[in-house]
Amino acid sequence: MASPPSGLAVGSRTETISSRAAFDGLYTLTDFVGKDGIGLGDDLVLLLTHIQYACKRIAALVASPFSSDLQNPTGLAVGGGVAVGAERDAPKPLDIVSNEIILSSLKKSGKVAVMASEEDDEPVWIRDDGPFVVVTDPLDGSRNIDASIPTGTIFGVYKRLVELDNLPREEKAVLNSLQSGTKLLAAGYVLYSSATILCASFGSGTHAFTLDHSTGDFILTHPHIKIPPRGQIYSVNDARYFDWPEGLRRYIDTIRQGKGKNPKKYSARYICSLVADLHRTLLYGGVAMNPRDHLRLVYEANPLSLLVEQAGGRGSDGKNRILSMQPGKLHQRLPLFMGSLEDMEELESYGDVQQKVNPGYEV
Secondary structure, three states, X not given: OOOOOOOOOOEOOEOOOOHHHOEOOEOEHHHHHOOOOOOOOHHHHHHHHHHHHHHHHHHHHHHOOOHHHHOOOOOOOOOOOOOOOOHHHOOOOHHHHHHHHHHHHHHHHOOEEEEEEOOOOOOEEOOOOOXXXXXXXXXXXXXXXXXXXXXXXXXXXXXXXXXXXXXXXXXXXXXXXXXXXXXXXXXXXXXXXXXXXXXXXXOOOEEEEEEEOOOOEEEEEEOOOOOOOOOOEEEOOHHHHHHOOHHHHHHHHHHHOOOOOOOOOOEEOOOOOHHHHHHHHHHHOOEEEEEEEEEEHHHHHHHHHHHHHHOOOEEEOOOOEHHHOOOOOOOOEEEEEEXXXXXXXXXXXXXXXXXXXXXXXXX
């Protein structure tokens, strides 16, 4: 039997991956979640196969030389210029195209009852017998594409609440989508950057898979990610400093000077792409945050907080654990702080870290 990759847990829900699932020591995402890996069950494995296929299509679109046309639906050249076509013939924004790609893949899987997306006002009911509910932000950070800054897809998977089956379709679609993050079966993001990386948790740690363009497979490259208990990086838009509450300003001032519980001076690293900022935080530690009521609980905060917790960190609104919150609305917004456990505990100890002054930012 081939040895599992370094760091891959053996036992409990994460079983040893057999040699049948390995080729030259490489393990694909499908191998990992299937019967030769952690054995999620055929239905969920099939669903994840369709999700990864959708994300590979989005990755190709993002990397396309024509992606800027999709971000410019009026038909005007980037930066002004001459229109390339009538407005009625203009391409759809890349966010909407990504949303349609994911919806199409979920329909083809035959395993999804309802999809709730940041791009849709209401959830889409797909089929009555689908065992799963999928929530998604199809393309986070899409405004950055023209500058070739990393973007990402975020998703979460729940069980369909069968006790709601007798309710009207619209009502049960909403209620199925408003489940607490503690009920997530799986969650993940796909980072579209110098590499395409799918980072996911299935309740047994957080694992990252890198797309091998030569084979089209997502290969296990980071099994059981463990976020350092402390980092030396904070990620936030410092330009909003004077809109922050006193507690957050004191925290940032303190760690920048190396006067916090960690005697080292912290550095700012801010990409303005939630998936990219979190990915770096998972690997290097520290805190990624948006202190104003901006990020969505259902589509962003819950799935990403599961990944952080499964890696040993914490996701919070500055006061409360994200996963313990009960969503009240589909597009409910909140502050979001995620990162190393000790850094998060120190941040929350300042008390007043949620930004209530919320002027209309255009960028």
